Amino acid sequence: MEGGRKMSGSATPKELSPKRRRMMDMILAIGGMKEEQAIPLNKVNEAIGDLKKELSPLVDGIVSFPDSYFTKFLSTAKNAEIVAEIKDNGVLKDAISNLEKAIEISPTDALQNLLKSLTDTLTASEAAGKEKDVFTEKLQEVISKIETEPETALYLLQQNLAITTRYGQPPCHVECPAGVRTQRFVNLTRDRRFDEALQLMRDTYPFAGTLGRVCNAPCESRCQRGLIDQPVSIRNLHRFLADNERSSGKIKQPTPSINKDEKVAVIGAGPAGIGCAYDLARMGYPVTIFESKPKNGGLLRYGIPSYRLPRDILDEEISYVQQHGVEILNDQRITKPSELLTKGFSAVFVGTGASSSLKLRIEGEDAKGVFHALEFLDDINLGKSTELGKRVAVIGGGNAAIDSARVSLRTGASEVSIVYRRSKSEMPANEMEIEDAEHEGIDFKILSSPVKILETGGKVTGLRCIKMELGEPDASGRRRPVPVPDSEFDIEADSIVVAIGQGIEADDYFSDLEYTEWGLIQTDKQSLQTNVQGVFAGGDAVSGPATVVKAVGAGKKAAISIDRYIRGESVSQEISTPRIISATIDVDRAQATEERRAAMPMLEAEGRATTFDEVELGFDAKISATEASRCINCSISNMDITVYGGRIDPEAT
Numbered sequence: 119m120e121g122g123r124k125m126s127g128s129a130t131p132k133e134l135s136p137k138r139r140r141m142m143d144m145i146l147a148i149g150g151m152k153e154e155q156a157i158p159l160n161k162v163n164e165a166i167g168d169l170k171k172e173l174s175p176l177v178d179g180i181v182s183f184p185d186s187y188f189t190k191f192l193s194t195a196k197n198a199e200i201v202a203e204i205k206d207n208g209v210l211k212d213a214i215s216n217l218e219k220a221i222e223i224s225p226t227d228a229l230q231n232l233l234k235s236l237t238d239t240l241t242a243s244e245a246a247g248k249e250k251d252v253f254t255e256k257l258q259e260v261i262s263k264i265e266t267e268p269e270t271a272l273y274l275l276q277q278n279l280a281i282t283t284r285y286g287q288p289p290c291h292v293e294c295p296a297g298v299r300t301q302r303f304v305n306l307t308r309d310r311r312f313d314e315a316l317q318l319m320r321d322t323y324p325f326a327g328t329l330g331r332v333c334n335a336p337c338e339s340r341c342q343r344g345l346i347d348q349p350v351s352i353r354n355l356h357r358f359l360a361d362n363e364r365s366s367g368k369i370k371q372p373t374p375s376i377n378k379d380e381k382v383a384v385i386g387a388g389p390a391g392i393g394c395a396y397d398l399a400r401m402g403y404p405v406t407i408f409e410s411k412p413k414n415g416g417l418l419r420y421g422i423p424s425y426r427l428p429r430d431i432l433d434e435e436i437s438y439v440q441q442h443g444v445e446i447l448n449d450q451r452i453t454k455p456s457e458l459l460t461k462g463f464s465a466v467f468v469g470t471g472a473s474s475s476l477k478l479r480i481e482g483e484d485a486k487g488v489f490h491a492l493e494f495l496d497d498i499n500l501g502k503s504t505e506l507g508k509r510v511a512v513i514g515g516g517n518a519a520i521d522s523a524r525v526s527l528r529t530g531a532s533e534v535s536i537v538y539r540r541s542k543s544e545m546p547a548n549e550m551e552i553e554d555a556e557h558e559g560i561d562f563k564i565l566s567s568p569v570k571i572l573e574t575g576g577k578v579t580g581l582r583c584i585k586m587e588l589g590e591p592d593a594s595g596r597r598r599p600v601p602v603p604d605s606e607f608d609i610e611a612d613s614i615v616v617a618i619g620q621g622i623e624a625d626d627y628f629s630d631l632e633y634t635e636w637g638l639i640q641t642d643k644q645s646l647q648t649n650v651q652g653v654f655a656g657g658d659a660v661s662g663p664a665t666v667v668k669a670v671g672a673g674k675k676a677a678i679s680i681d682r683y684i685r686g687e688s689v690s691q692e693i694s695t696p697r698i699i700s701a702t703i704d705v706d707r708a709q710a711t712e713e714r715r716a717a718m719p720m721l722e723a724e725g726r727a728t729t730f731d732e733v734e735l736g737f738d739a740k741i742s743a744t745e746a747s748r749c750i751n752c753s754i755s756n757m758d759i760t761v762y763g764g765r766i767d768p769e770a771t
């Protein structure tokens with residue numbers, strides 16, 4: 119850090135804002151200019167304050183990107199405490215808190231150490247002949263400019279801070295409710311580093327094979343590649359990675375790392391409960407899940423049919439969670455979560471879902487031949503026989519409606535229609551499922567609403583509907599369907615499946631928890647804590663019917679709060695979530711050539727609707743690597759480098 123002591127750069131000191139001026143003074147001070155410039159101590163302290171503020175996202179960045187280049191500097195840091203912590207406990211968080219403490223005691227020393235260790239790291243990696251990645255180069259640039267061009271160095275440093283914090287993360291990552299580091303796993307897949315890509319996903323959740331099949335893929339809806347031609351097929355890459363490990367026969371066995379005394383109870387073995395238990399067990403907590411059903415998975419097992427999610431995949435992924443030391447007790451219905459706090463558990467997570475079918479409340483609903491979607495699918499999934507007859511009308515537009523219709527075909531019906539009151543584009547079901555249903559010959563009666571179930575002698579004979587048209591947008595932003603006068607028409611049917619939504623039956627309410635006016639468990643939005651201290655809740659039970667990945671995300675969020683609660687920390691502090699800055703979508707589209715996404719190989723449409731065999735067959739390694747190479751690494755534009763067409767090292771993403 120000795121050497122050049124003149125400021126240069128495009129801006130003169132007079133042009134700087136007071137804050138930037140102080141920041142620059144600080145950098146100059148670290149660079150060894152303090153004495154010559156005689157910066158007053160109070161100014162240095164102010165500057166340290168500012169820099170510390172800037173440093174806290176950097177520290178956050180270390181937590182978010184533990185295997186990025188910041189770990190490299192930590193591992194060579196001269197601070198003995200930091201190194202000892204990393205080596206002895208492997209607890210990066212503690213190391214970081216030590217760094218923070220060191221900054222507290224002597225900020226200048228700590229920062230000088232930090233910069234020095236950065237320089238040492240770079241020198242060491244150069245000496246070892248390691249190839250530089252873009253980040254190393256950028257960092258080197260920052261260091262070299264601190265003394266000679268502090269203004270530029272400051273700018274570059276801020277850019278580095280931006281990339282290492284949650285700012286500037288790619289939209290696919292930001293959109294994922296569970297926080298999968300999509301861009302990086304896609305890059306690893308592109309480079310055929312399949313095991314590492316799968317491990318990266320498992321660092322987030324245990325459901326690569328499950329979500330790789332049923333996720334509604336919010337990441338794809340914001341994928342910037344979609345602005346050029348079509349989004350990267352991110353969901354199918356998840357599935358490939360899980361299937362690839364499975365077919366290799368080398369499934370990794372995790373080693374449980376339970377090392378804490380405080381026990382946590384989880385109620386419900388659905389995606390929310392399992393997601394929460396997985397994270398808590400990896401934090402070291404002994405976790406017991408209480409599940410009322412004989413088998414685990416919640417709606418993954420009792421709702422989603424096996425032609426979309428084969429049960430061996432689900433079983434293996436749940437057993438992977440159990441291998442982390444999570445205990446699951448089946449046939450255990452809990453009625454009062456707070457009681458578990460008196461039975462040796464330090465905290466409780468409630469992930470009991472919202473899986474009672476809503477009723478239509480129209481004439482004829484009690485007739486023989488009327489089924490409600492969840493009970494109907496539950497029976498089929500349990501292998502019970504259901505007499506549907508040949509003609510089935512399914513009412514609704516969500517996943518449960520599409521699944522009920524496709525399951526009806528697979529259990530012997532030959533004429534299946536879906537009655538939905540809005541247009542097809544407004545159906546909440548996954549787009550792909552709607553397309554598949556169409557290919558299988560299901561008839562969509564859109565803009566139609568049921569008014570009466572027709573019956574003879576107590577047995578269904580049909581459904582009377584009325585035509586609808588779309589009026590003004592309602593609270594959900596979708597155009598409200600309004601009946602067209604005198605437009606009633608009848609559909610002949612032997613059975614009706616009502617699939618208009620799900621909720622929680624009042625009989626299933628927990629007597630000690632408070633509920634919202636919508637009949638969902640009331641929680642604090644930030645911490646997910648209920649009205650009972652130490653009892654947290656998430657998933658469909660709190661949000662209402664949503665998606666698997668949202669439920670997993672809620673379970674993960676609750677795990678953070680539960681850990682804070684048990685450690686006696688405030689649970690109301692913010693849980694950092696990824697955010698995008700505008701630069702993240704600054705993609706050079708002009709250079710892009712069109713390259714459509716890979717098509718999913720499917721079972722032949724003819725004949726598939728009569729079996730429960732899996733319909734989508736999955737990508738192979740070649741298709742997956744090619745598909746992954748369509749990713750344009752859109753967030754790296756923060757680094758002022760041309761990204762399109764360039765290959766970004768996955769370590770950097």
Ligand SMILES: Cc1cc2nc3c(=O)[nH]c(=O)nc-3n(C[C@H](O)[C@H](O)[C@H](O)COP(=O)(O)OP(=O)(O)OC[C@H]3O[C@@H](n4cnc5c(N)ncnc54)[C@H](O)[C@@H]3O)c2cc1C
Binds near residue numbers: 411469471669
């Ligand atoms: C037919 C259908 C298809 C779907 N398809 C998709 C899809 O393709 N993609 C997608 O993302 N989402 C889909 N969903 C939605 C998704 O399944 C749910 O959003 C998700 O499963 C919610 O997870 P959860 O853990 O909150 O609740 P659940 O999955 O409902 O799990 C709750 C668990 O708690 C248990 N439980 C309840 N009460 C108690 C109690 N008192 N004591 C002990 N245990 C209890 C239940 O038995 C259950 O195992 C679908 C839903 C349905 C109905």
Ligand code: SF4
Binds near residue numbers: 288289301304750753
């Ligand atoms: S192009 Fe790549 S980085 Fe950008 S949103 Fe899509 S998958 Fe993510």
